Structures are given as C-alpha cells and as structure tokens.
Amino acid sequence: MQNPVTVEVTRGRLVESRHRGMGVVVDGDGKVVFSFGEAEAAVFPRSACKAMQALPLVESGAADAYGFGNVELALACSSHSGEDAHVATAAAMLAKAGRDDTALECGAHWSSDQNTLIHQARTIEKPTALHNNCSGKHSGFVCTCVHAGLDVKGYVEYDHPLQAEIRGTMEALTGAILGHQNCGTDGCSIPSYAVPLKGLAHGFAKMVTGSSLSPERARASRRLMEACMAEPFYVAGSNRACTKLMEVAPGKIFAKTGAEGVFVAALPDQGLAIAVKCEDGTTRAAEAMIFALISRYFERGGEVQTKLLSMANKSMRNWNGIHVGDVRVTDALFA
C-alpha cells in the first residue's frame, strides 16, 4: 500500500513540491467511513492526542477540585503558542495546586509563532517552562498528581503512575497495545506511543460519541472536547490552524494538531472522527488534508464547507504580496 499524493504545492503553472499522506474517518463503532493510504500504519499521534492524555485530570476529580473551567481544560489539551494569556493560565493552574513552574518537567523554549516570539524577545529575557507549548498539559499533569496524592517529581517517566494511567486510557480508546516496543519520547519528555492511525481516529470517535465508554469517561471526554470548542484560542493561539478551524463552526468541530504532520478532528453532530498523517511530517499538508476531509461532512456548498475548502486550498504570496502559487489538495481526498 502506497500513500497517495494528497497535497500539491504549485509555483507558476507547475507543481513545485508534493506531499503524500494517509487518513481515515471512522464512526463510534470503529466503522471506516472513508480512508486513503496506509490507514492502519502505526503513527505517533504526538500532541494530537492531548485530549486523551487530559482525561485523568477530569476523571480523578482534580479539575473540579481546583475549579477548572473551559479555559483551563482547553489549555490542558493544548499546544499553545506561548502568548501571555496561555502562560498566565498555566501559572494560575499550578497555583491552584500550590505549585509553580519549577514543578514542570517539559523544558523551556521560545515560541515557534513569529509574532509571539517577537513579543517574547521584547518582554522577557528568556522563556521558562510556562512558555513551552505543552505547559498547559503539564500543568494538568501536576494538578492531577497533587490531587491524587502522587509524587509530582518524575511525572513524565514511563513508570510513573500517571503515565501508566494515561497508557491504559489510550489503550482502551485506541485498541492498541502500548509498551516499550512502540514507545518514543516526546518533545516535552513524556512517553509517546505509536498507534494505528485508524485506532487513533476510533479513540476520538468514542470520545465524541460516548460509544462503548463508561458514563464517567463519556462525560469527561465530552467535557474536554466542549472546553476546546468553547475556547479555541487556548488550544493553540492567534492565527493557528486548530484555533481557526474550531472557529469556523463553533461547537461542531473539535480539532488538534500534532508534530510531524498529524491532525485529528471529531464532529459531534455527525458522530465521526478523522485522523491524518502526512508521510513526510509537514504541517502545511496535514492542515490542508484535515480541512478538506472535514469539509466532506458539512452541507455541500454551504458556508462551513466553503470556508473549509478555502482553507484547504491556500494561495501563497511573497514578501511583496504577489501571488506565487498555491497549496492545494488532490482528488485523493475526495474519492
């Protein structure tokens, strides 16, 4: 099975670069509604599965105990740009549990968003762990540990009880067996497990439909997804794909990106979830693929579909604002 070319990047009249990808759309029962490429191949979801990793925060009662609302829960599922509001919210979450940024084990980095980096360079000497794009998730981890009486130190380690619980949660959702054999280390130092793309999509379909989940897990899943859809800025940030995508149709699209060309989405009204992976790990292609795939499930020619297709087929302009080419999706996504 070859991954088809799903996204082309043009210049003038020619195709300059092309991306191959795989994708799958499933319902709550795991039935494949649409797929292309190696839909059963094992992929690292990376940050795309943060809403799964945030389930213990809600299920343990920590989120309620600390009074977390949509903003905090969205940030717990986020890969944020390190904008001031993201940083402040992560700090406030830690403060609720009596901790500060010294408890975070994610490492520090400057924002990868240019405007935010310029702002950071002008206002701080250097970034802390609160500026790390994963600081919301890690603040949620710390709060979960404190509330549950677990050692906070070492919460990123494979053998820590929190990571063991996340592993079990992800196994139940994705149907995959997770262990050292398919485990890598993520950018923020927690374990990241390669799972079949179809299993990843099925996990999100279970979360958005409640299918085959306990009432508690179904409630926690919907609460996290609804928080993200209600506060999309806190899931990513200004001009970011996840944020813009969830703003297209408030409450109707949950979406989360992951490094190396992964993107997942869940559609509550349709009871479907989607997972894509760009073979070469490029974000521009993963974005175009998820925009196009989501558009299939909205009214033909309607406002939402039109907006999504205009995001999937994007005109590129140079430093002088001249149109130089396009990023466009291929028929492989519309077979």
Added chain:
Amino acid sequence: MQNPVTVEVTRGRLVESRHRGMGVVVDGDGKVVFSFGEAEAAVFPRSACKAMQALPLVESGAADAYGFGNVELALACSSHSGEDAHVATAAAMLAKAGRDDTALECGAHWSSDQNTLIHQARTIEKPTALHNNCSGKHSGFVCTCVHAGLDVKGYVEYDHPLQAEIRGTMEALTGAILGHQNCGTDGCSIPSYAVPLKGLAHGFAKMVTGSSLSPERARASRRLMEACMAEPFYVAGSNRACTKLMEVAPGKIFAKTGAEGVFVAALPDQGLAIAVKCEDGTTRAAEAMIFALISRYFERGGEVQTKLLSMANKSMRNWNGIHVGDVRVTDALFA
C-alpha cells in the same frame, strides 16, 4: 519513475516520517556519475542558483568597478539570515553604486533564524529590504544595473534587460529553454525557472570546471564560487547548513541551498556538481541528502567524509536535551 525514500526520521525504535527525493551527480561534460529518482524532472532551483544569477555582476565589470571582494561576492550569492554583518554589507554594496535600500525590490521580512530574530526584535522596530535573505543578490542586481546604465526600477521584472540576461545565462549553463511556460515568481519577486535537475547540476559542473565556457565566464564562475568558499558566513550565516558545509573542507566544497528542498554543491577537485530536490520540499531532508552525496566523493573513512556523514545522520534532542530520535539517510544514496 518513483522517487525513493532517501531520508527517514525516527522516534524511539520506529520511523516516524520519511522523505522521498531525487538527485544527480554530473561532471563538466554532463556525464551522469550517480543518480536516483526523477533526475530529469523539472525543479525550481529557487535560491540554489544564486551564483548563476550573480554572473552578470562579475561579467559586466560592475564587481570590479565597485571594488567588491570575496565578502560582497559571497553575499551576492547568498540567502543570508539577516545578521548585522549581512545587513551592513548589503547597505555598503548599494552605497558603492550611490543607492540605498529604497532601490531594493525584494520586500522585507524578519529573519527565519530564531537567534537572529530575537536579536532583531530587540534592536529594530521592523525589518527593511536589507534584512531580506535575498538582499545581497538584489544589491548585486542594483549595482549591475547602475554600472551598465540600465534603469534600476523594475529590475525584478521578466522583461527587464537584467532578467533577460540572467535567463540567457541560465539557459547556456543548464541547457534548458526558459520562458513563461516554466517561469514562476520567487519569494523575492524575480522570475524563477523550472529546469531539469540534471541540467541544474550540469550548469554548476560547468561553472566549477570551466568546461565549455568562454574564458570570461569560466573566470567569473570560479571567482564567485571561490568567494563563497572563502566567506561561507556571508552565503548563509551562523549555524546554517551552507556555511557549516563549506567550513568542513575550505576551498573544496561549494554549496547553496534553495527553498522547497533544493540543494546544489560543486567539488572543484573532483570536477563534479550535485543537485538534489526533496519531493516534499523539506529542508532537513535536502540537507541530509547533500551531506551524504558529497561524502561519497571524499576519502573513505577520512576526516571530511566522517564529518559529512555525521551531519547527514543527525541525532535529535528535545527541550530537555534527551535523545528522542534521528534524521538518517537511506541506502538509496549509497547504491
């Protein structure tokens, strides 16, 4: 003809992403020494052909008239990071011709190098055209026009005499016919022509060997390449691939990157030139491919080859410095 997987990106024990690519190594007579993938496919060289585009600066006598040495000629062939020395040199080149940054038609942008961007954010309000990565090339264009008595205004346009001369120069070097049919607009607004990858490599092989060139063009070609090899910082900048590559073996490797996964190199001692293109346009893969291909032509197990192979197979560390995976080249580059 399929492009083979040439670069794999691993995480833990698994391959997380993979890149396909094409490449070709030719001598001055155009004989193919080694190739893989669609080596005859038309690709936009983008900035990889800047040394070709700088030939009129030398051949017209402008470089001599303005007293340009290695630093200025290297900058004329560069995609620089916008570091202070790059910006100052571009301004000084323009001043020699009695012009300033208002003559540049490349547009303005912040540095794409993180450290440089942080420095820029702290020292300037916003970037000018001098900070554009192409400002050295454009300063060379302006100097060529002023020296030759051509209108400077509109020097980026397809029909401007300078662009017509560059088109002719590139046709002679690459053997391709260039026109509107294979022309796109580059990031800096000048015409960019898609040429067969093999023709691109052959053009650089002619430049580095002088084969089939007039004595004047052979001299100008060697002068530009020697300037780049003598001043690699001015071809790119701190921590940039072109700069580091030319520093591995001073005077023995000429190298230049281009957007969308293109890289070219020329080896004076071997009389060879190399061109690669990553199908999906990713820089990390183009870099790994060119490092590996160049390594083939240096002494087996010697210092240069060892350094190049360690650059081609690169360990990736996360924000905490933990080894998470590798970028590694495949056997397709060593067949």
